[in-house]
Amino acid sequence: MSSITLSRNNRNAELYLARSRVLLRWMRDVLGDEGDGQKNFATVIQNGVLLCRVVQKLFNANKPADQQANFPFRAEISGNPAQQTQYSRDNVASCLKFAREHGVPGDFLCVPDDVVDAERRNPIAVMGCLFAIARIAQNQWGWTGLLPPASRDPILADLFKISANLKKLVADMGAIDFNPPEDISAEGLVACKDCVLLQSKVDVLTKKLAEVEAERDQLRAKMAALAAPEAPAAATL
Numbered sequence: 001m002s003s004i005t006l007s008r009n010n011r012n013a014e015l016y017l018a019r020s021r022v023l024l025r026w027m028r029d030v031l032g033d034e035g036d037g038q039k040n041f042a043t044v045i046q047n048g049v050l051l052c053r054v055v056q057k058l059f060n061a062n063k064p065a066d067q068q069a070n071f072p073f074r075a076e077i078s079g080n081p082a083q084q085t086q087y088s089r090d091n092v093a094s095c096l097k098f099a100r101e102h103g104v105p106g107d108f109l110c111v112p113d114d115v116v117d118a119e120r121r122n123p124i125a126v127m128g129c130l131f132a133i134a135r136i137a138q139n140q141w142g143w144t145g146l147l148p149p150a151s152r153d154p155i156l157a158d159l160f161k162i163s164a165n166l167k168k169l170v171a172d173m174g175a176i177d178f179n180p181p182e183d184i185s186a187e188g189l190v191a192c193k194d195c196v197l198l199q200s201k202v203d204v205l206t207k208k209l210a211e212v213e214a215e216r217d218q219l220r221a222k223m224a225a226l227a228a229p230e231a232p233a234a235a236t237l
Contacts, residue, residue, distance in 0.1 A: 023127055026148040027054050042123045045115055047077045047084070048091025054130075055095050058137035059102065062144060071098040088116045099133055103140045108132035 020041035031053055038044050045051055052073040060068040073091040077084050092112040100106055110129040114122040130148065137143035 020123065020127065023130060023148050026146065027130075030054050030057050030145060041127075042121055045123075045126060046118075046121070047088040048073065048095060048112075048115060049075055049077065051115065051126075051130075052091055052095045055099060055133060058133065058143050059098075059141050062142040069098075069102070071095065085116060089113075092116060096129075099136075102136075104133055104136045 021039055024039065024041050024044060027050060031050075052071070053075075056070055060070070071094050073094050074087050077087050077091075079087065089112040092115045096109050096112070100109060108129055109132075110122065110125040113120045114125045114129075134143075134147045138147060
């Protein structure tokens with residue numbers, strides 16, 4: 001490996017380390033909790049407890065008691081290793097389900113294995129998920145506290161616009177009632193002006209959907225680069 005590549009990877013690892021620590025600091029500030037001094041982001045969040053506490057706090061902080069909502073999670077994880085892993089996965093799944101039900105687009109949510117699984121852990125995806133949740137908390141949940149810096153990045157704002165466009169396109173396609181009779185001939189289908197018009201609409205929407213999905217994927221890559229562009233998998237936190 002060249003010295004240039006090593007230098008770039010070192011910088012990327014340092015960038016990831018710095019941003020993960022800023023995010024962890026923000027999570028603890030939200031809770032008013034100094035924690036146990038652990039600074040490894042992936043390790044601190046792996047049982048899902050901190051994620052669940054932060055999301056509940058963001059949602060409920062500025063709501064009267066009758067408008068608050070909670071979701072089930074285990075605040076203490078114990079048992080044998082297999083049980084601990086399952087309890088942790090249940091925590092994360094419950095948290096993500098709550099976030100999805102309260103306005104966070106599925107495109108922005110990570111999956112439990114990103115948090116819990118030691119071999120498939122993806123802290124970058126978790127960071128992006130938290131940035132999105134923080135933005136939704138400010139825009140829809142009434143959170144008035146501080147936000148993690150990257151949640152204000154214009155790339156994330158563009159991603160939210162893309163997600164809204166995708167949702168509308170899917171709804172528009174679902175609204176098209178294109179169900180010609182099964183026994184209609186190919187000639188009859190071509191001769192049917194309404195069928196041709198509807199098929200044209202489907203084709204246009206399908207093309208637009210593909211374009212928007214491609215744009216979303218490009219923005220996702222940029223968002224990941226905010227946290228750790230080309231970060232080496234074995235980077236020590």
